[in-house]
Amino acid sequence: MASAVGPGTAHVPELKNLTIENITENVHRINSQCSDPRLKYVMERLVSHLHDFARETRLSFDEWMAGIQFLTQVGQTCTQVRQEFILLSDIVGLSLLVDSIDHPKPPSSTKGTVLGPFHTHDASTLAPGSSISADPAGTPLLVLCTVKTISGDPVSGAKIDVWETDSHGKYDVQYDDRGDIPDGRAVIVSDDQGVFWFTAIVPVPYPIPNDGPVGNLLAKLGRHCWRPSHMHFMFEKEGFDHLVTALYIRGSDYETSDAVFGVKDSLIVALEDADAALAKQYNVKQGTKVLKYDFVLVTDEETKQLRHDEAVKAMEGLGRHGMMIVNGLPVPEVD
Amino acid sequence: MASAVGPGTAHVPELKNLTIENITENVHRINSQCSDPRLKYVMERLVSHLHDFARETRLSFDEWMAGIQFLTQVGQTCTQVRQEFILLSDIVGLSLLVDSIDHPKPPSSTKGTVLGPFHTHDASTLAPGSSISADPAGTPLLVLCTVKTISGDPVSGAKIDVWETDSHGKYDVQYDDRGDIPDGRAVIVSDDQGVFWFTAIVPVPYPIPNDGPVGNLLAKLGRHCWRPSHMHFMFEKEGFDHLVTALYIRGSDYETSDAVFGVKDSLIVALEDADAALAKQYNVKQGTKVLKYDFVLVTDEETKQLRHDEAVKAMEGLGRHGMMIVNGLPVPEVD
Numbered sequence: 001m002a003s004a005v006g007p008g009t010a011h012v013p014e015l016k017n018l019t020i021e022n023i024t025e026n027v028h029r030i031n032s033q034c035s036d037p038r039l040k041y042v043m044e045r046l047v048s049h050l051h052d053f054a055r056e057t058r059l060s061f062d063e064w065m066a067g068i069q070f071l072t073q074v075g076q077t078c079t080q081v082r083q084e085f086i087l088l089s090d091i092v093g094l095s096l097l098v099d100s101i102d103h104p105k106p107p108s109s110t111k112g113t114v115l116g117p118f119h120t121h122d123a124s125t126l127a128p129g130s131s132i133s134a135d136p137a138g139t140p141l142l143v144l145c146t147v148k149t150i151s152g153d154p155v156s157g158a159k160i161d162v163w164e165t166d167s168h169g170k171y172d173v174q175y176d177d178r179g180d181i182p183d184g185r186a187v188i189v190s191d192d193q194g195v196f197w198f199t200a201i202v203p204v205p206y207p208i209p210n211d212g213p214v215g216n217l218l219a220k221l222g223r224h225c226w227r228p229s230h231m232h233f234m235f236e237k238e239g240f241d242h243l244v245t246a247l248y249i250r251g252s253d254y255e256t257s258d259a260v261f262g263v264k265d266s267l268i269v270a271l272e273d274a275d276a277a278l279a280k281q282y283n284v285k286q287g288t289k290v291l292k293y294d295f296v297l298v299t300d301e302e303t304k305q306l307r308h309d310e311a312v313k314a315m316e317g318l319g320r321h322g323m324m325i326v327n328g329l330p331v332p333e334v335d
Numbered sequence: 336m337a338s339a340v341g342p343g344t345a346h347v348p349e350l351k352n353l354t355i356e357n358i359t360e361n362v363h364r365i366n367s368q369c370s371d372p373r374l375k376y377v378m379e380r381l382v383s384h385l386h387d388f389a390r391e392t393r394l395s396f397d398e399w400m401a402g403i404q405f406l407t408q409v410g411q412t413c414t415q416v417r418q419e420f421i422l423l424s425d426i427v428g429l430s431l432l433v434d435s436i437d438h439p440k441p442p443s444s445t446k447g448t449v450l451g452p453f454h455t456h457d458a459s460t461l462a463p464g465s466s467i468s469a470d471p472a473g474t475p476l477l478v479l480c481t482v483k484t485i486s487g488d489p490v491s492g493a494k495i496d497v498w499e500t501d502s503h504g505k506y507d508v509q510y511d512d513r514g515d516i517p518d519g520r521a522v523i524v525s526d527d528q529g530v531f532w533f534t535a536i537v538p539v540p541y542p543i544p545n546d547g548p549v550g551n552l553l554a555k556l557g558r559h560c561w562r563p564s565h566m567h568f569m570f571e572k573e574g575f576d577h578l579v580t581a582l583y584i585r586g587s588d589y590e591t592s593d594a595v596f597g598v599k600d601s602l603i604v605a606l607e608d609a610d611a612a613l614a615k616q617y618n619v620k621q622g623t624k625v626l627k628y629d630f631v632l633v634t635d636e637e638t639k640q641l642r643h644d645e646a647v648k649a650m651e652g653l654g655r656h657g658m659m660i661v662n663g664l665p666v667p668e669v670d
Contacts, residue, residue, distance in 0.1 A: 006540060006561040006588065014591040017600040018428075020435045027428040030592065033557035042398065043556065045391050047427050049384035054432050056380050056653060058646045058665055061437040063377065064429070068420045075410010075420075085403045085410075092382050093353075093362040094399070097389050100355045102396040205341060221378065222368035226341040253341065256349040257365065265352040311393045318391060330393055 024051045037331045073213040081173050083117045087214045090114055090260035091223075103241060104306040108150050109296040114262040115244045118171040119163060119234065123185040129282070131199040132186040138167040138201025142274060142284050146194045147235065147295040154194025155297055158237040161187055162198070164230075169206025197282070202271070202289050203229040205253050208260065218259065225259050228252035235295065241303035247293055269293055304328065359386045372666045408548040416508050418452045422549045425449055425595035426558075438576060439641040443485055444631040449597040450579045451567065453506040454498060458520040464617070466534040467521040473502040473536025477609060477619050481529045482570065482630040489529025490632055493572035496522055497533070499565075504541025532617070537606070537624050538564035540588050543595065553594065560594050563587035570630065576638035582628055604628055639663065 013029040016022055027047050034040040053059070077084040089095045095114045103112045126132065143162075147155045163185035165171050172183045190196045210218065210225040218225050229252035235243040248255065248263050250270035255263060272290040279286040298306075307328035315323045315330055323330045348364040351357055362382050369375040388394070412419040424430045430449045438447045461467065478497075482490045498520035500506050507518045525531045545553065545560040553560050564587035570578040583590065583598050585605035590598060607625045614621040633641075642663035650658045650665055658665045 006542060007559050009559070009589060009592050012559065012592040015593065015596065015598065018431055018435075018596055018598070020432060023428045023432050023435075023596065026596065030558060030596075031556050034555065035557055036555070039555060042392050042394075045388050049388045050427060050429055051432055053380050053384045054429060054436065055649060056655065056665075057377050058436050058642075058649060058663065059377070059433050060664060061433055064424070064433045064437075068418070068424065071406065071420050072410050072413045072418070075407050075413065078407045078410065083403070083407070085406050089399070089403065092385060093358045094385055094389060096353055097355060097358050097386055098394050098396055098399045100353075100358070101389065101393050102399075207341060220369065220371070220374060221366050222370055223365060224342050224344070224347065254344060257344050257347040258350065261350065261353055261358065261361065263350065263353070307393075314390060314393060320391065328393065329395060330391075 020055065024048055027051075037334075038326070038329055041330065041332055070213055070217070077212040077214075082209065082212075084209075084212050084214055086115075086117050087208060087212075087260075088217075090116070090208070090262075091214060091218060093261045096261045099244065101310075102307070103243070104303065104310050105298060106150060106302065106306065109298045110243060110245055111264045111266050112243055112245050113264060113267060114246075114260055115234075116232065116260070116262075118173060119161065119232065120173060120182060120185065123161060123163070123182050123187050125187040125189065126198065128188065128191065128195075128197055129199070130186065130188075132162060132184060133164070133166065133199075133201045134183050135166040135201055140284065140288050141200045141202045141271075142197070142278075142282055142288050142290045143200055143231070144195075144197045144282070144290060144292045145295060147190050147196065147237075147297060148194050150296055150298065150302070154190070154192065155237055155240065156190055156192045156194060158190040158194075158196075158235050158240075158297070159187055160190065160196055161185070161232070161234040161236075162200070163232045164200060164203050165206050167201060167204060169204050174209075199284065200231065203231050203249055203252075205229050223259065224254070224257065226254045227258055227260060228254040228263060230262070231291070233295070235297060237297065240297040240299055243295070243297055245295075247291065249291075355390065359383055362386075372669075373661070373664055376665065376667055405548055405552070412547040417544065417547075419544075419547050419549055421450075421452050422543060422547075422595075423552075425451070425543070425597075426549060426553060428596045431596045434579065436645075437642070438578070439638065439645050440633060441485060441637065441641065444633045445578060445580055446599045446601050447578055447580050448599060448602060449581075449595055450569075451595070451597075453508060454496065454567065454569065455508060455517065455520065458496060458498070458517050458522050460522040460524065461533065463523065463526065463530075463532055464534070465521065465523075467497060467519060468499070468501065468534075468536045469518050470501040470536055475619065475623050476535045476537045476606075477532070477613075477617055477623050477625045478535055478566070479530075479532045479617070479625060479627045480630060482525050482531065482572075482632060483529050485631055485633065485637070489525070489527065490572055490575065491525055491527045491529060493525040493529075493531075493570050493575075493632070494522055495525065495531055496520070496567070496569040496571075497535070498567045499535060499538050500541050502536060502539060504539050509544075534619065535566065538566050538584055538587075540564050558594065559589070559592065561589045562593055562595060563589040563598060565597070566626070568630070570632060572632065575632040575634055578630070578632055580630075582626065584626075 074084045188196045207225045229249040230246045232246045248268045274288040311325045409419045434447045523531045542560045564584040565581045567581045583603045609623040646660045
């Protein structure tokens with residue numbers, strides 16, 4: 001008989017007769033062969049929750065198949081310029097949660113928020129005071145910021161990625177004819193005083209891509225697909241924890257119902273109007289809208305310590321004993 | 336300002352300042368706009384488990400991104416003849432669990448198991464005693480079965496789909512040059528006595544498709560990708576619950592470590608050797624391997640009642656109060 005020959009099974013744990021009740025422990029037993037303790041733990045929690053989900057909902061075959069087809073569609077909607085799984089993660093609050101866990105922030109520092117799918121790596125580095133937007137239909141905006149440490153020292157030479165939509169609520173990458181020059185995005189570098197500034201346009205609300213499976217899901221849930229007006233900021237500086245955040249414009253539509261759960265109170269900013277002095281200093285018209293914010297970065301060391309401490313506290317809070325924290329991540333202690 | 340205009344937000348629940356602790360209730364609040372009570376409940380459980388998973392593992396951004404990329408790959412590996420998400424569901428025991436929940440079986444009936452990704456709808460309907468396999472390298476097998484009700488009455492006219500691999504452990508659809516005539520699969524119809532029989536080849540163990548992301552995951556988990564020798568059976572007969580099952584050959588490699596958790600004790604069968612009388616009756620050589628099994632179907636009515644009763648019992652067991660069971664599926668009672 002021309003049978004294919006597989007590996008031996010001498011050391012493979014034996015499955016029991018499988019039932020609704022014991023399938024979970026059986027999957028854990030088979031997965032216990034994993035030599036990476038962190039992956040083993042992540043899979044153990046994932047399988048437990050997945051099975052509990054099916055048991056608590058009495059998930060039907062038809063619902064399971066609808067889920068399989070949905071996830072397949074999500075995967076097949078992804079392209080070089082569209083990440084539908086990140087969008088799915090965003091609209092169920094997972095992205096915000098993971099960012100909050102992985103980038104813990106002391107009270108006095110700037111909170112992070114969702115990255116979203118529209119950051120690119122090709123933005124031009126512009127001189128202070130440059131305009132990042134070429135859209136003539138946008139409302140002009142002056143952006144005046146500083147970046148400092150928790151103790152108030154300026155952070156100079158920080159590389160700051162900023163990006164926003166045009167006045168139609170679209171990022172440059174959402175146009176088929178985007179062209180060679182990125183628009184509505186730039187890299188700015190903070191000066192010796194930790195100051196960085198540029199001109200842009202007042203952000204507008206926009207719908208997240210809603211012509212795919214995630215848009216269909218939102219419609220079935222009776223949810224809108226809009227994000228309130230915001231501008232993205234991402235900070236890179238050696239020695240400091242990478243900060244992905246955004247500023248939200250006070251009073252924007254959808255401020256309290258962001259489709260991707262990105263808004264945090266401390267990131268909402270009321271725009272001001274440039275007075276005569278400010279207008280003169282920054283060479284803009286009097287009355288121009290002004291966005292001011294003082295960002296506060298956290299060092300890698302502080303973040304590492306905080307990540308460890310919060311992981312310890314979280315495991316205690318969840319009543320999960322016998323865990324080690326390795327590089328900020330819980331791993332079961334070896335018996 | 337040429338801003339896009341979205342729907343109003345007058346009746347949209349307001350999100351609070353989002354934290355690791357309150358993000359879950361906030362997502363539930365936004366999803367509470369869903370007008371389908373079952374979908375609302377399924378999403379509520381799904382989001383709770385997804386968030387608890389992230390909190391219990393302190394899921395890092397890098398791990399989240401690895402997950403996003405993995406799921407994207409799984410979706411993009413799916414084709415007309417390959418369903419990698421079903422394979423993923425299979426190897427974490429979810430498929431077996433969902434089948435067990437959705438097709439509850441009284442003790443005396445035949446248990447269901449995983450459908451797998453290789454069933455097709457184009458198999459020929461063959462006369463009793465036909466051969467379903469054209470593979471000359473296979474070991475001949477005589478398959479003698481009956482299909483009855485729980486009370487022992489024959490079920491005549493049942494449409495039975497059977498499918499198996501060739502002697503190399505491959506289903507016909509796994510060959511690029513499959514040709515027009517399906518092989519290793521057929522539809523057989525039970526006679527007045529509930530009997531159906533055919534010839535085939537003795538099933539062999541085979542690896543599930545392991546050149547994609549699911550195969551990579553199994554390797555990382557230290558798991559083999561093999562299934563023990565088995566033959567698939569699917570029963571359709573009006574008035575009876577659709578039965579998807581398989582028979583496993585006693586003593587096969589991987590009998591206790593099936594990569595997709597399909598084996599149940601009651602579905603394992605020891606092959607016999609045809610004696611002179613049997614060989615003569617069925618026109619096979621003496622000593623030919625014989626697979627005998629008596630399948631027992633459950634009526635739609637019995638299944639419906641059992642599904643309801645088990646859902647009630649499961650909700651009680653889980654301590655989930657205030658649930659109605661609608662068509663066998665739990666739905667929260669309206670306040």
